[in-house]
Amino acid sequence: MEIDQCLLESLPLGQRLRLVRRLRCDQVRAYCEREKVLQRQGSARARPLIRRKRKVQFGSSDIIQDAIVRHDNKEVVRLLKEGTDPSMLLPSGGSLLHLCARHDNVFAAELLMERGADVNQQDEDLWTALHVASACDSADMALLLLLAGANIMLQDINGNIPLDYSTEGSETNYILLKRLEENGVDLSTVQSMKMQQPSTMLSDVQYLLTTGGSVNQCNDEGVTLLHIASANGYSDVVSLLLKNGADPQAADNTCCTPLHLAAKYGQAHIVNQLLLHGADPMLLNGAKDKPSDIAATDWIADVLLKAEACWEERLRDPTAPSLPTENHYEEVNQDVPPSLRNSLTFPISKRDGLLEKDIMFRDVAGAPAPQPSQENGIEGPSSVVPGKLEQVKLVPPAPSDDLASLSELTNSSLLYEMQKRFGNDQIYTYIGHILLLVNPNKDLPIYSTVVSQLYLSSSGRLCSSLPPHIFSSAERAYHMMMQERQPQCFILSGESGSGKTEACKHIMRHLASRSCPKGFMLEPKMKHVSGDFTLHRRPQQGLPKATWYTWTQLYTYALEKSRLCSSAPHQHNFNVFYMMAEGLSAEERGALCLACDCAQTQI
Numbered sequence: 162m163e164i165d166q167c168l169l170e171s172l173p174l175g176q177r178l179r180l181v182r183r184l185r186c187d188q189v190r191a192y193c194e195r196e197k198v199l200q201r202q203g204s205a206r207a208r209p210l211i212r213r214k215r216k217v218q219f220g221s222s223d224i225i226q227d228a229i230v231r232h233d234n235k236e237v238v239r240l241l242k243e244g245t246d247p248s249m250l251l252p253s254g255g256s257l258l259h260l261c262a263r264h265d266n267v268f269a270a271e272l273l274m275e276r277g278a279d280v281n282q283q284d285e286d287l288w289t290a291l292h293v294a295s296a297c298d299s300a301d302m303a304l305l306l307l308l309a310g311a312n313i314m315l316q317d318i319n320g321n322i323p324l325d326y327s328t329e330g331s332e333t334n335y336i337l338l339k340r341l342e343e344n345g346v347d348l349s350t351v352q353s354m355k356m357q358q359p360s361t362m363l364s365d366v367q368y369l370l371t372t373g374g375s376v377n378q379c380n381d382e383g384v385t386l387l388h389i390a391s392a393n394g395y396s397d398v399v400s401l402l403l404k405n406g407a408d409p410q411a412a413d414n415t416c417c418t419p420l421h422l423a424a425k426y427g428q429a430h431i432v433n434q435l436l437l438h439g440a441d442p443m444l445l446n447g448a449k450d451k452p453s454d455i456a457a458t459d460w461i462a463d464v465l466l467k468a469e470a471c472w473e474e475r476l477r478d479p480t481a482p483s484l485p486t487e488n489h490y491e492e493v494n495q496d497v498p499p500s501l502r503n504s505l506t507f508p509i510s511k512r513d514g515l516l517e518k519d520i521m522f523r524d525v526a527g528a529p530a531p532q533p534s535q536e537n538g539i540e541g542p543s544s545v546v547p548g549k550l551e552q553v554k555l556v557p558p559a560p561s562d563d564l565a566s567l568s569e570l571t572n573s574s575l576l577y578e579m580q581k582r583f584g585n586d587q588i589y590t591y592i593g594h595i596l597l598l599v600n601p602n603k604d605l606p607i608y609s610t611v612v613s614q615l616y617l618s619s620s621g622r623l624c625s626s627l628p629p630h631i632f633s634s635a636e637r638a639y640h641m642m643m644q645e646r647q648p649q650c651f652i653l654s655g656e657s658g659s660g661k662t663e664a665c666k667h668i669m670r671h672l673a674s675r676s677c678p679k680g681f682m683l684e685p686k687m688k689h690v691s692g693d694f695t696l697h698r699r700p701q702q703g704l705p706k707a708t709w710y711t712w713t714q715l716y717t718y719a720l721e722k723s724r725l726c727s728s729a730p731h732q733h734n735f736n737v738f739y740m741m742a743e744g745l746s747a748e749e750r751g752a753l754c755l756a757c758d759c760a761q762t763q764i
């Protein structure tokens with residue numbers, strides 16, 4: 162209904178109001194009609210979508226990997242019978258046999274080898290399945306691989322044979338030594354075989370010099386001979402290169418100098434050599450780290466920090482000495498991961514993976530298992546005995562680490578991935594910046610100081626070669642706090658018993674060791690008093706347990722007392738009550754007035 166404005170103004174007030182009211186009513190009615198039609202159209206469009214069942218389909222390669230990890234050998238047999246390729250390569254360049262060795266699935270390994278899988282297949286770090294079995298101390302697997310003809314002398318890109326990754330005194334170590342003995346190879350032969358590489362490089366450099374070649378030539382990655390020799394610890398080669406004019410400040414494409422690499426890979430003597438030849442300890446690499454920031458050992462970091470102080474002093478006073486005089490070279494090599502000593506000349510970019518692999522698989526038989534958390538859940542870094550080897554098993558990164566990258570994110574694909582990951586002890590998963598945690602309800606060797614240090618980063622960006630972890634979320638929050646100069650807050654939400662308190666302890670431990678690596682104990686301020694924001698509860702029904710971290714203090718606020726006396730349907734009460742109900746004796750229950758039925762009903 163349309164009204165002429167002039168006509169409207171000419172009407173007396175009472176009529177005008179009635180007319181306008183009618184007009185408004187018409188408008189509202191028309192609006193409601195339109196809404197209804199739109200809703201009908203919307204639901205008509207949505208209905209076929211609901212009826213159409215979505216099916217998530219995975220390739221046979223994913224399914225067989227999953228079956229191997231879960232030890233579902235019937236499934237492995239079925240898939241192989243249906244024609245799944247036993248020699249397929251994994252994204253890491255490894256084979257299904259590597260996966261079997263990683264998860265100690267001897268039966269599946271046998272099946273794969275029967276069907277022609279290559280027992281000596283090497284992954285991109287040149288690890289064979291036997292390297293993996295040795296690192297994981299899987300004696301049965303090592304034996305099987307050796308019986309199937311695995312080459313015990315194959316070297317990885319660091320020149321290490323499987324024996325180098327086995328733990329002295331372990332069964333795997335014994336099997337490997339026995340096999341070497343049977344083949345007439347003694348340890349000195351192995352050693353000299355490994356030493357061949359530096360002498361080959363030395364003679365190559367000598368040849369280059371006699372033919373007038375440049376010692377400063379670099380490859381496509383900007384890596385010079387001095388980078389390679391420094392990273393690998395080839396002292397003689399480094400001396401020769403430096404004597405013949407190699408540039409100690411040469412930077413590769415990631416702005417790393419030979420000093421960065423020597424520091425990072427724990428080559429203490431090379432660090433000394435380079436500093437003596439004028440290498441600048443103040444130069445920053447692409448990640449804005451000085452060599453001292455990425456040093457593999459405290460000793461090297463100390464030497465570099467002293468050198469930095471001298472350089473700074475020299476800027477003020479050019480007559481000051483360029484280097485401190487003391488030298489403790491002999492003390493250092495024990496700290497360097499064995500796999501990184503006596504290494505070969507392989508692309509530098511490869512070496513990061515090896516350093517991490519070495520730490521991931523470091524699993525010392527006889528080494529004490531990680532101690533259960535203290536009452537406050539926070540082991541101060543001071544509690545870690547220096548030099549003690551800790552058990553660490555991180556699962557290598559996988560494409561499913563971030564579910565946000567799945568091409569189709571539905572309930573079923575999400576659940577499938579989470580279940581698969583859980584079975585593989587991958588309890589952490591990203592969805593973008595959110596970290597999902599599935600409570601493993603068992604101790605996993607992924608919270609030691611070594612792991613915490615692995616996740617330290619100078620920029621707050623997650624290292625792509627590390628799997629999702631609560632430490633990386635803590636690290637991110639720390640960097641956000643430093644960048645934005647704003648307090649940061651973690652919201653831990655989940656059902657009772659889902660692991661929020663444990664997660665909180667791990668965050669605290671990481672932040673504590675980051676803020677004071679030399680160690681201090683935090684006050685036990687955490688108390689199990691609060692309720693939590695559960696997954697099922699709407700925000701107005703309960704508030705999240707909120708935790709603020711202010712360097713040394715952790716406050717846990719109990720904001721949800723209602724959960725004690727009036728649980729909503731399908732909601733759990735506090736975990737501790739279920740434990741009490743199950744674990745307390747009749748007397749103890751009586752003393753706590755829990756004997757009657759109403760107490761049971763309460764939980």
Ligand SMILES: Nc1ncnc2c1ncn2[C@@H]1O[C@H](COP(=O)(O)OP(=O)(O)OP(=O)(O)O)[C@@H](O)[C@H]1O
Binds near residue numbers: 661693
């Ligand atoms: N990351 C983990 N690794 C190993 N065990 C864990 C982990 N997280 C939780 N747990 C186990 O689950 C139990 C319950 O976890 P936690 O107390 O953290 O749950 P919660 O969510 O804080 O529970 P509530 O809401 O009742 O306080 C722990 O006592 C521990 O045994």
